[in-house]
Amino acid sequence: xxxxxxxxxxxxxxxxxxxxxxxxxxxxxxxxxxxxxxxxxxxxxxxxxxxxxxxxxxxxxxxxxxxxxxxxxxxxxxxxxxxxxxxxxxxxxxxxxxxxxxxxxxxxxxxxxxxxxxxxxxxxxxxxxxxxxxxxxxxxxxxxxxxxxxxxxxxxxxxxxxxxxxxxxxxxxxxxxxxxxxxxxxxxxxxxxxxxxx
Ligand SMILES: [Zn+2]
Numbered sequence: 001x002x003x004x005x006x007x008x009x010x011x012x013x014x015x016x017x018x019x020x021x022x023x024x025x026x027x028x029x030x031x032x033x034x035x036x037x038x039x040x041x042x043x044x045x046x047x048x049x050x051x052x053x054x055x056x057x058x059x060x061x062x063x064x065x066x067x068x069x070x071x072x073x074x075x076x077x078x079x080x081x082x083x084x085x086x087x088x089x090x091x092x093x094x095x096x097x098x099x100x101x102x103x104x105x106x107x108x109x110x111x112x113x114x115x116x117x118x119x120x121x122x123x124x125x126x127x128x129x130x131x132x133x134x135x136x137x138x139x140x141x142x143x144x145x146x147x148x149x150x151x152x153x154x155x156x157x158x159x160x161x162x163x164x165x166x167x168x169x170x171x172x173x174x175x176x177x178x179x180x181x182x183x184x185x186x187x188x189x190x191x192x193x194x195x196x197x198x
Contacts, residue, residue, distance in 0.1 A: 001091050002031035003179045011096035011140040012126050013114050014106045019093070023182040026106060028159025030183045032097045033089040034129055037061065043079045050076065061087070092129065094160040094183070096140065099128040102152035103160060107145070118145035125152030128160070159183065166190065
């Protein structure tokens with residue numbers, strides 16, 4: 001979604017290609033996806049029933065292919081087929097996803113080609129969905145660049161943690177070579193230790 005399709009951040013419009021082009025100045029800005037309707041943290045993560053009343057979710061989202069996807073309401077190990085589906089993932093940049101306090105909008109002081117070339121002020125801010133209240137998060141998508149409701153006291157782009165990310169395994173390292181995560185420093189995977197039974 002972020003790298004192959006180059007889909008924009010739902011809130012601020014930055015893309016993977018933008019992150020790549022501006023990697024020197026946009027430290028820590030990377031493309032991510034957010035579990036929008038249901039979060040792993042509340043679903044039991046395959047290990048139990050979790051806290052989601054799935055009948056309600058299924059009723060709210062009739063467009064999702066509940067049968068064909070492999071989802072089975074009686075089998076928690078299949079909840080991922082909804083949770084990690086394109087249907088449930090929203091593309092956001094690291095700032096609009098995880099910034100705990102407003103950080104500089106990626107186009108602060110610049111024209112926004114996707115919003116009539118209006119110019120964002122130097123203190124235009126972005127904040128993450130994990131920390132903003134819902135109206136603030138939502139309205140970042142609808143802000144007028146010339147009079148945005150959200151500002152920051154920062155004067156330079158700061159990295160939204162984690163700036164350093166450890167790769168999970170060799171496969172993740174191989175993928176990172178093909179599709180680098182701009183703005184982050186990737187650390188080598190720690191070799192997995194398999195416990196020996198005696
Ligand atoms: Zn964003």
